[in-house]
Amino acid sequence: MHDLYRPGNSLFHRMHAGHKVLCLVFAGSTIFLVSNLITLIAALVMITFCYRLAGLSLSDAYQQLRPVVVVLLLILIVQGLIHSWTLGFTVIARFAFLLLAAGLLTLTTRVSDMITTIESNLHWLRPIGVNPGKVSLAISLTLRFIPVMRRVTTEVREAQKVRGLERNLPALAIPVITRMLKMSDDISDALDARGYDPH
């Protein structure tokens, strides 16, 4: 499956995924302590510069903001009319910084590295009853189920087309989900029959 990763060899690409997550958590928390607009704009310029350092273009940076541009403008207008325009720009600058910082993490980190990092840190959650082996199995199964379910959907859609039901969502979803549930029961029986029991 394709992910949002952009290959590269910059400092950001080479950084350990877990360290990048920690940096993001730190930057994301710190930015909420900053309420000075000039400082926030400086932070925005800095994070945009980081995109260049990571070998990404300004258009890559803009792509991170594009889905929410309309929402950000609406927030700015509502803020500007109710409170003050300075506060409006402060709020959207903070949003933009968070989105750009998070985007930088996503663009420079492979999904496999993120999953490995999560799996190797899951033992911290053992005290609250999380079994790392079981979480790993669930992640791998999901990634495998996605293409299988797409294939089953295509098959069922063709079959329902013959009956003139291709635009009827329940007529498509009910057979697909039923087949997937049957498949899931078979998979869990097969796992149990092989004595699957992770610790």
Added chain:
Amino acid sequence: MNTKDIVYIALFAALIAVLGVFPPITVPVIGVPITAQSMGVMLAGALAGAKRGGLAVVLFLLLVAVGLPLLSGGRGGVGVFFGASAGFLFAYPLAAVIIGSLFERNATLPTWPVAFAYVTLGGILFLYAIGIPWIAVVANIPLSKAAIGSIAYIPGDLIKAGLTVAITLGVRRAYPAH
């Protein structure tokens, strides 16, 4: 948690992901695109139950966070949890838990209107009760302004609740839970 729980959690996480690739349908009169993805959350609760459904949604969100473009429109990455409407995403797991526990109250299949009430309660009322104040707080705008912006999505959500009920009852008749 037994093996079947794990496999079902993975299955419903995958279902939510697959529903994200359906192109959004634009409601004719109001012009708001509705996506099939939140229907996956409703289905996870209704079909997989409270525990499995809730964890399936958590797993789905985890895969989105690590950078898979599984949200409708091919969005993904940590950034989506920082947006103004992230409250809806954070409320998804509990919405599935609420729908699941309501369905689990009855030993038999609920009737159509009852099932519709369950899905609406968890999948619409609860989601909006978290999502709208969230927008108001993070964007620092009045609650009423945030609510007005979300009204346009209600017709689409009601359609999805209806489809969820039709699909849930159909699947349960074809393949009873065991």
